[in-house]
Amino acid sequence: MRIALIKLAYLVSAVLFIGTFRLLARPRTAILGNLLGALGMVLAVGATLCHPDVQRYTWAGVGVAIGGGIGAALALRVPLTAMPQMVALLNGFGGAASLLVAAAELYQAMARGHAYRAWDQPVVAAAVSGMIGAVTFWGSLVAFLKLQEWLFRRPVHYQAQHVVNAVLGAIALVLAIWLASRPDALAAYWLLVLAASVLGVLLTIPIGGADMPVVICLLNSYSGLAAAGTGFVIDNNALIISGSLVGASGIILCQIMCKAMNRSLTNVLFGVFTAQLDEGLAERVYAGKVKGASAEEVALLFESAQNVVIVPGYGLAVAQAQHALHELANVLEARGIRVTYGIHPVAGRMPGHMNVLLAEANVPYEQMKEMDEINPYFPQTDVVLVIGANDVVNPLARTDPSSPIAGMPILNVDQARTVVVVKRSLSPGFAGIPNPLFAADNTLMFFGDGKQAVLELISAVKQL
Structure with a gap:
């Protein structure tokens, strides 16, 4: 009975998330949309804490207190001029949370003595979540540093840049296949995260400041896809639905931004953004x-x-x-x-x-x-x-x-x-x-x- 109620709560929260996107499309209803989204998230978190597998609430309470405190401080103190930087950080935190939750599930399965079999859905989803989450976190961190003008203020280019990115992508794919075929090889997961982290940095550093709006949209989409992947890992419908919504809306907005800037989505994905400037x-x-x-x-x-x-x-x-x-x-x-x-x-x-x-x-x-x-x-x-x-x-x-x-x-x-x-x-x-x-x-x-x-x-x- 409790499980049924939890699933019902997840369904209601998903409906609220969908309503949020609907309301956010219009300026007059955007505030109500934000409130509905917050309500849906509170409901989803509350339902998760009521799950029978949650035996102790100490660490959960500590996490809620720390995260809620930081979130409240950011909402109250960050000026609107720094909102893009905050969005970049929130995208990154979402990606990091997804890859860590996926890793925790893999370790927990081994600790229970019920290791996954090769190519089980949770293992494949964990590989996807780890790869996308790492790219999102480090890419978002670089975007934050660019927007804050602390590092990488100018686009960074080097020889064979796209070859290096392609090789890193291939390495990440090989590691993902290794993990999916050998779920007990947890070293493969962290090597995958490492390769994807380097790829996230190298994909973002060549992008110029004028193109940051598109990059923010793309990273937002990545964070949603990583969350959806983690939802498949832990079999959480609310996470799957909300992550899919964020991923899809981010891609749609990215395409709108690309059209507004006359950029192709391929250029965004591979960081081909900056032309040579005439100094005189x-x-x-x-x-x-x-x-x-x-x-x-x-x-x-x-x-x-x-x-x-x-x-x-x-x-x-x-x-x-x-x-x-x-x-x-x-x-x-x-x-x-x-x-x-x-x-x-x-x-x-x-x-x-x-x-x-x-x-x-x-x-x-x-x-x-x-x-x-x-x-x-x-x-x-x-x-x-x-x-x-x-x-x-x-x-x-x-x-x-x-x-x-x-x-x-x-x-x-x-x-x-x-x-x-x-x-x-x-x-x-x-x-x-x-x-x-x-x-x-x-x-x-x-x-x-x-x-x-x-x-x-x-x-x-x-x-x-």
Whole structure:
């Protein structure tokens, strides 16, 4: 009877997880979706603790207390600017947990004297979980270090890079076959984990910062697949379903991001992302062409405008200027100006980064327009205010086939009547290339900290 109730609880938690994904698809219902997901997880964990095989709760309680404490601290203290780094770490922790649980099950089977037979489902699943989990953990750790700009700030390349990765993949596959055919050879499992760990690092270090949103999606998918594999190892339906949901949704989102960045999924999988950069291009692009502007001059542009589009980027997150930006939009709307926000799918360092920031500042969801929706309106737009965005508005994506962002769909802000760019300097974005938009005839540069610049614009507009 208890087992039946536990399985029923797992089924209910799975339904809650499915409902979570459904609700997360819409900004207005995303908060409810998060709550449903948390409820489903609490139910699944509670059902697991009620299993007859759980005899003592000491270590489980210690784990829940430590994990819950760390999770609560991260949720309360990590700023939204560091959310991509936290997501990378959480992906990595998921992969590590999966491979450790799979290993524990293999050891427990031997301790019980009921070692698995060759090619039993749990053994094959353990090999898959160990390999994917190790790649996920170390790949996510490298992604975290890149995003935090502690290590590997620039892509790392070396000769025969793809040959080395292919050899490591083949070695991991051979070790997985060894483990599946000899379940008592637990050394094979840890050698598999070691090979996959090195592969995870080498697959991620050549990827440039501009491509991190895609990598985050891919690693998220890997963590789900590793969890699903571990679910087959321990025969846990809730883990299988939730891991499959995360794995599938991660792959779908990865494909959406690849399309938004004009990347192929094959390139993501094998780390083929970075092109060679022209060191002298910045001087040729900017020399004598950049025009600065003051807050008063920009305010005069707003005074004669009817339509204004605001394009946020990662610089907005760094400056924490989302609340000031919303206040500026309110001031402009009070003067009869129509204000909308143009959101690029990969603006920032993870999918939806800008949407989350603007939602935190209570920007109406109706004003946030996706790239395909807003692009046709730029030719009729009086003023575009770009704050902290760079690569996602770089015309080189359309004009230079040799550019690292060649072919990437961008926000066509250069087609507006006037473009005002708020930026600290002319430093390049994640792709490491100059932006001809900054030197265009219809562009004015308003240099300064994003938040302070927006506050100056608010003051200048109010004084008109």
